[in-house]
Amino acid sequence: MATRRAASLRPGQFRHLIRVASVTELALLEVGDMLYPSGAIRPEVYLRAEITKGCRPRNIYLTQPKCLAIIEQWIAVRLRRGWGVSSEGEYRGLRPDSRLVMTHKGQAFELAFKHRELESGPEVYRACDALQQAISRLYRQAGIKLGSSHSGRRSLAARVLAATGDIETAQTILGHQHLDHSKPYLTVDQATIRRAYELAL
Numbered sequence: 001m002a003t004r005r006a007a008s009l010r011p012g013q014f015r016h017l018i019r020v021a022s023v024t025e026l027a028l029l030e031v032g033d034m035l036y037p038s039g040a041i042r043p044e045v046y047l048r049a050e051i052t053k054g055c056r057p058r059n060i061y062l063t064q065p066k067c068l069a070i071i072e073q074w075i076a077v078r079l080r081r082g083w084g085v086s087s088e089g090e091y092r093g094l095r096p097d098s099r100l101v102m103t104h105k106g107q108a109f110e111l112a113f114k115h116r117e118l119e120s121g122p123e124v125y126r127a128c129d130a131l132q133q134a135i136s137r138l139y140r141q142a143g144i145k146l147g148s149s150h151s152g153r154r155s156l157a158a159r160v161l162a163a164t165g166d167i168e169t170a171q172t173i174l175g176h177q178h179l180d181h182s183k184p185y186l187t188v189d190q191a192t193i194r195r196a197y198e199l200a201l
Contacts, residue, residue, distance in 0.1 A: 022053050022153070022175075023135060027109040027128035031084065032096030034071065039092040041071055047175070053125070058175045074101075081106060101131065154186075162192050 028051035036042060041062065049057040062068055075092060078084060083106035084098030099108040111126040132148070139147025157170040164170075170186060171179055 023128050023132045024053060024111065024126055025051055026101055027099070027111065027131050029100045030096065031091055031094045031098050031100050034100050035075075035091050035094070035096070037090040037096075039090070041068060052175055054175060054177055054181075056175055056177055058172065078102070078106075103130065157186050158189070161186055 025047055029045075029047075033045055033048070034042060043062055045060050045062065047058050047060060049055045052058065062071070075094070079093060083102055084095045085093050086095045090096070101109065103109055109128045109131045111128050114125055114127050116123050116125065136148055139151065144151070153174060157174055160170045160173055161167060167179065167186065171181075174181075
């Protein structure tokens, strides 16, 4: 049976999606992780070990103006709806320990414990199914068939690999400890293979 993989996205579709954090990391990210006490968005966000898949801390970089604009819009929605607000002036009036991403009711997303069998043995992990479903719905609304949270991560990894030729950089961005975990995310399109032939021959 062939392994099913998340669809890879075209460059024009990137602006619709969050690419660097896994769904569970996104569900656990707090306002204080994203904002300075002054209220400014951090250009470099530190993902704490306790929220990352594999318990390995890493940084993500918010370099896209579209991503920053979406964060600004989300903060405005939260303030307008009174979700996780504080009487303090820091963090734009949001509680720094409140989850950045919330449900449509202003609550933190619930995580479920799941079990899977790996070659190394059984593993228990946490997953945020409701947020995963919301992201999949956004993909469908953007006209992307078979899109999932992994689609954005796969596309980012493939673009980093194509731009740098460095698989370890892609591995680090994905937050994977072992290269074997990153390989399923790395696909090379035919145009990249063709360019490689042209350069090599």
